[in-house]
Amino acid sequence: MYQYRRFNNKNGFFQKFGNLDYILLSCLLILGFISLATMYSTDGGEVLFHTKSHFIKFFVFFLMMIVISFINIKFWFSLGYLSYVVILGMLIWTINFGITASGSKRWIDLYFLNLQPSELMKIFIILCLAKYFHRMKSQHVNSFYSICFSLIIIFVPMSLVIIQPDLGTSLLIAISGIVVLWFAGLNHKYFFYSCLLSIISLPIIISFLKPYQKLRVLTFLNPDRDPLGAGYQIIQSKIAVGSGGFTGKGFLKGTQSYLEFLPEKHTDFIFTLFSEEFGFIGSVLLLLIYSIIIYRVIRIGALSRSYFAKLFCYSFGTSIFIYVVINMSMVLGLLPIVGSPLPIMSYGGSSMLATMIGFGIVMSAKTHSQQSIA
Amino acid sequence: MINISDSATKLNSLNRRMFILAAAKIIILGGIVSRLFFLQVKENKKYLTLSDKNRIREWKLPPIRGEFQDYFGNTIAGNFEAYQLHIIPEEVEDFRYVIYRVKELLELSEKQFKKIVKKKNEIKPWETLIVADNLSWEKFSKINNHLYDLNGVKPVISISRDYPYKENFTHVLGYVSQANENDLLTNENIKEKFVPGLKVGKTGLEKSFEQKLIGSNSVERYEVNAYGRRISQLAFQTGDKGETIRLTIDTKIQELTNELLKEKAGSICVMDIYTGAIIAMHSSPSFDPNSFVFGISQDEWQLIRNNPMKPLVNKSLSGNYSPGSTIKPIVALSALENEIINPDFTVQCKGHKNPLELYGQTYHCWKKEGHGFVNLREAMKQSCDTYFYEVARRLGVDRLSVTAKKFGLGQKVFKDVFDNEKSGLVPNTEWKKNALGRNWVLGETIITGIGQGFIQTTPIQLCLMTAQIANGGYKIYPKIVANDDNQYADKFMPLYKKSRNIKIVQDAMFSSTNEVRGTSYRSRLDDPKYRFAGKTGTSQVKKITERDRELDLKTFEIPYEERDHALYVAFGPYKSPRYALSIIIEHGGSGGTVAAPLAKELFKVIIDRHEIRKNYDNKKYLDI
Numbered sequence: 001m002y003q004y005r006r007f008n009n010k011n012g013f014f015q016k017f018g019n020l021d022y023i024l025l026s027c028l029l030i031l032g033f034i035s036l037a038t039m040y041s042t043d044g045g046e047v048l049f050h051t052k053s054h055f056i057k058f059f060v061f062f063l064m065m066i067v068i069s070f071i072n073i074k075f076w077f078s079l080g081y082l083s084y085v086v087i088l089g090m091l092i093w094t095i096n097f098g099i100t101a102s103g104s105k106r107w108i109d110l111y112f113l114n115l116q117p118s119e120l121m122k123i124f125i126i127l128c129l130a131k132y133f134h135r136m137k138s139q140h141v142n143s144f145y146s147i148c149f150s151l152i153i154i155f156v157p158m159s160l161v162i163i164q165p166d167l168g169t170s171l172l173i174a175i176s177g178i179v180v181l182w183f184a185g186l187n188h189k190y191f192f193y194s195c196l197l198s199i200i201s202l203p204i205i206i207s208f209l210k211p212y213q214k215l216r217v218l219t220f221l222n223p224d225r226d227p228l229g230a231g232y233q234i235i236q237s238k239i240a241v242g243s244g245g246f247t248g249k250g251f252l253k254g255t256q257s258y259l260e261f262l263p264e265k266h267t268d269f270i271f272t273l274f275s276e277e278f279g280f281i282g283s284v285l286l287l288l289i290y291s292i293i294i295y296r297v298i299r300i301g302a303l304s305r306s307y308f309a310k311l312f313c314y315s316f317g318t319s320i321f322i323y324v325v326i327n328m329s330m331v332l333g334l335l336p337i338v339g340s341p342l343p344i345m346s347y348g349g350s351s352m353l354a355t356m357i358g359f360g361i362v363m364s365a366k367t368h369s370q371q372s373i374a
Numbered sequence: 375m376i377n378i379s380d381s382a383t384k385l386n387s388l389n390r391r392m393f394i395l396a397a398a399k400i401i402i403l404g405g406i407v408s409r410l411f412f413l414q415v416k417e418n419k420k421y422l423t424l425s426d427k428n429r430i431r432e433w434k435l436p437p438i439r440g441e442f443q444d445y446f447g448n449t450i451a452g453n454f455e456a457y458q459l460h461i462i463p464e465e466v467e468d469f470r471y472v473i474y475r476v477k478e479l480l481e482l483s484e485k486q487f488k489k490i491v492k493k494k495n496e497i498k499p500w501e502t503l504i505v506a507d508n509l510s511w512e513k514f515s516k517i518n519n520h521l522y523d524l525n526g527v528k529p530v531i532s533i534s535r536d537y538p539y540k541e542n543f544t545h546v547l548g549y550v551s552q553a554n555e556n557d558l559l560t561n562e563n564i565k566e567k568f569v570p571g572l573k574v575g576k577t578g579l580e581k582s583f584e585q586k587l588i589g590s591n592s593v594e595r596y597e598v599n600a601y602g603r604r605i606s607q608l609a610f611q612t613g614d615k616g617e618t619i620r621l622t623i624d625t626k627i628q629e630l631t632n633e634l635l636k637e638k639a640g641s642i643c644v645m646d647i648y649t650g651a652i653i654a655m656h657s658s659p660s661f662d663p664n665s666f667v668f669g670i671s672q673d674e675w676q677l678i679r680n681n682p683m684k685p686l687v688n689k690s691l692s693g694n695y696s697p698g699s700t701i702k703p704i705v706a707l708s709a710l711e712n713e714i715i716n717p718d719f720t721v722q723c724k725g726h727k728n729p730l731e732l733y734g735q736t737y738h739c740w741k742k743e744g745h746g747f748v749n750l751r752e753a754m755k756q757s758c759d760t761y762f763y764e765v766a767r768r769l770g771v772d773r774l775s776v777t778a779k780k781f782g783l784g785q786k787v788f789k790d791v792f793d794n795e796k797s798g799l800v801p802n803t804e805w806k807k808n809a810l811g812r813n814w815v816l817g818e819t820i821i822t823g824i825g826q827g828f829i830q831t832t833p834i835q836l837c838l839m840t841a842q843i844a845n846g847g848y849k850i851y852p853k854i855v856a857n858d859d860n861q862y863a864d865k866f867m868p869l870y871k872k873s874r875n876i877k878i879v880q881d882a883m884f885s886s887t888n889e890v891r892g893t894s895y896r897s898r899l900d901d902p903k904y905r906f907a908g909k910t911g912t913s914q915v916k917k918i919t920e921r922d923r924e925l926d927l928k929t930f931e932i933p934y935e936e937r938d939h940a941l942y943v944a945f946g947p948y949k950s951p952r953y954a955l956s957i958i959i960e961h962g963g964s965g966g967t968v969a970a971p972l973a974k975e976l977f978k979v980i981i982d983r984h985e986i987r988k989n990y991d992n993k994k995y996l997d998i
Binding site (some may be wrong): 184 | 380381383384385387388389391394395396401402403405406407409410411413415417418420421422424425426428429597598599600601605626
């Protein structure tokens with residue numbers, strides 16, 4: 001049996017094709033379709049720039065994901081460190097030559113696409129750390145050297161993103177990294193103590209925040225402080241979601257977004273619009289689709305032979321979960337406003353690219369689940 | 375082998391941690407779902423309301439004001455279509471060009487133009503800019519002819535107040551003008567219905583009946599976006615026009631009063647002596663209330679305000695005058711009622727050489743030569759002052775004031791209907807003690823007997839007094855609104871002790887007008903159909919000095935402000951009285967020569983129109 005499988009693993013194109021996780025694929029397609037419909041609604045019921053652009057990006061990157069899934073997982077393993085270094089280079093490039101928009105330098109102009117390397121870093125830091133911990137003996141995981149090294153891996157891109165400035169993305173990068181550390185078996189006490197430390201040092205951190213960031217925290221604590229200024233976004237978002245009700249206002253009938261009360265409706269607040277139009281039922285369904293996707297990702301990890309693939313799938317699945325939770329909590333008024341897109345739903349090429357690369361690697365782990373990595 | 379067991383430990387740890395995290399994820403997901411449930415299901419109503427509050431905005435339109443009609447249903451205060459010019463700046467491509475073009479077409483002055491530009495800068499680009507609120511038809515059609523060139527300019531027809539009879543009804547109706555801050559503060563109803571440009575009553579019945587007249591707003595409900603731009607109309611709720619109020623006034627007679635008082639300062643009131651219906655009530659000089667509808671110009675306002683004849687004062691209701699001899703019927707009646715005198719009581723009037731003297735003060739009769747021996751009828755006929763000095767002296771001011779108040783002097787005739795009505799003053803000993811802190815002196819009683827001194831009456835009070843004498847001494851409540859069916863318990867209750875006394879006074883008033891030597895004999899109407907009875911009055915504005923008496927100047931030789939007020943009260947037709955009137959000409963001179971002739975003109979018309987009025991009533995009942 002074992003022998004047979006091993007033999008079978010050296011499979012051809014069609015076998016790989018048969019090995020794709022079709023539930024995951026169809027869920028991603030459904031999600032893509034939902035996101036297109038929502039984008040169509042943000043354009044006011046017409047096929048305009050955002051809808052077209054989002055469609056092209058989804059289509060291209062979805063194909064790219066399938067291509068990636070045919071590449072052996074070993075290849076991605078070998079690419080772990082290199083890709084990390086390349087993206088670090090891109091971050092440094094961004095700081096010097098990036099495109100400035102609304103006060104921060106986040107993008108590199110690639111002519112056909114404005115690339116946001118920080119979004120890519122969210123995925124490739126997982127790849128890099130997964131490779132780092134793949135070879136490590138379990139007793140070395142909690143050694144001083146490995147902890148220091150992995151923290152450096154996290155802190156360098158994080159600080160490069162912070163100075164853009166982009167607090168939201170840098171936090172998400174850090175969270176992705178920490179998730180890998182957790183799965184790698186870092187002692188619980190480190191998490192516990194660092195949590196404690198950060199809570200204690202919270203006031204000091206706040207004092208280092210920029211004024212607009214402080215305002216966001218204050219606004220989160222009390223949105224009615226300045227209902228037309230800093231609190232406007234969160235108040236309008238809650239109104240939109242709340243007014244959706246059980247069944248929603250109906251497709252293309254979300255008054256809050258249609259009448260431009262909702263800010264950032266294409267990107268961070270896309271869920272608000274969806275929730276207004278499709279209500280509690282729709283929102284729960286959307287959450288269900290995300291849950292299935294995450295479940296499939298983790299299942300692929302569980303079925304994978306190699307530790308690297310497992311670590312990557314678990315961390316990637318968990319990261320997606322955290323992105324979704326942070327984005328939703330933000331628009332539902334449970335967390336302060338930090339720029340964090342909803343994977344696949346939100347408009348944005350780099351985020352879509354990174355997410356699709358991630359799913360591609362996961363899919364590759366599926367098609368090569370019997371592949372062991374030395 | 376070691377390698378394998380180590381990777382097994384690592385895998386174990388990994389799977390264990392995955393399990394822990396999976397549990398955490400489920401809890402967190404539960405949290406998100408419950409938050410969604412809280413917002414979308416539990417708090418749904420609240421957020422739905424907030425969302426509607428965001429997107430729905432209501433625009434109130436000015437309500438259409440109720441009209442005033444005269445007794446015969448003619449509109450005396452109505453609405454007309456005002457031609458206005460609106461611009462929505464946002465819809466204009468080249469605002470500068472358009473506004474200069476409009477300026478050219480309307481021939482706006484530099485000042486008006488600047489005001490419009492300033493207003494434009496104050497409003498949002500999608501709000502309406504009113505360039506002109508009341509254009510003439512010529513200018514309005516001129517604009518319409520050039521519309522091809524004026525992108526975004528909207529000629530609009532809006533409803534506005536119109537007083538077709540101009541100055542005839544000004545003091546009865548008052549006028550409307552833009553609501554100001556004070557109107558909003560004092561009247562909840564106006565505040566509730568306020569829209570920019572709303573016109574509300576400022577004086578007169580327009581103000582008193584504001585609640586009924588104002589109507590209710592039409593409401594346009596629009597869906598708006600975050601910037602307040604209208605996206606679509608959701609609903610249009612038509613408001614109700616204000617109530618139409620029919621007055622008891624006869625426009626023909628009202629116009630006649632205006633004509634009779636032309637160039638004069640004064641007042642005429644005409645009243646139905648049985649129903650108390652006001653047939654006419656005019657104060658002169660008047661002004662055109664239409665000027666106030668769109669805001670009066672400064673020059674015109676100054677002209678009205680500084681006019682020495684005081685056009686802004688409603689003399690019929692708020693003019694306090696000494697009644698002069700017109701009080702004599704009440705003095706006579708009071709004396710008869712209190713049995714101080716009988717009709718045969720006689721006094722000798724000796725003229726200026728031999729005046730009545732009391733405590734060093736002399737009291738002259740108006741007639742230099744004196745009237746000789748006069749009884750009540752003769753004294754009333756010739757308005758002998760000496761006779762009434764003596765009667766007043768015997769009667770005393772307290773008893774006089776009781777009768778005077780009974781007949782409606784010293785209190786507001788219309789109660790709260792007019793906010794500018796004055797109550798006049800009927801003095802007595804107690805009043806003087808309280809108000810002035812001094813004791814009443816006999817001399818004051820004497821002059822009160824001829825309607826001088828403290829006593830003050832308004833023309834409408836004199837009219838009511840005359841009406842109540844004319845109807846045989848029964849209490850009536852004057853009304854100006856036709857359908858005012860207020861029931862008063864003491865309506866038509868007798869005001870006399872002996873009805874014979876009323877007859878005596880009526881007869882004396884008849885003699886004054888219709889018999890030789892009567893003070894208003896020259897103004898009589900001989901036709902029994904029109905014959906009326908009345909009493910003249912000439913009230914002094916200042917005390918007559920010895921020197922004045924010697925000079926004995928003609929009226930036109932005295933400065934205007936020092937001339938006497940001319941008064942006349944009358945009722946008719948004498949055979950079966952129906953109408954009473956009071957006339958006051960400020961600084962007109964003697965009542966007999968100035969005021970009484972007006973009554974002659976009036977009674978002809980009043981009595982002729984009585985048939986028409988009666989028929990109108992009957993026809994109305996038949997219709998029902």
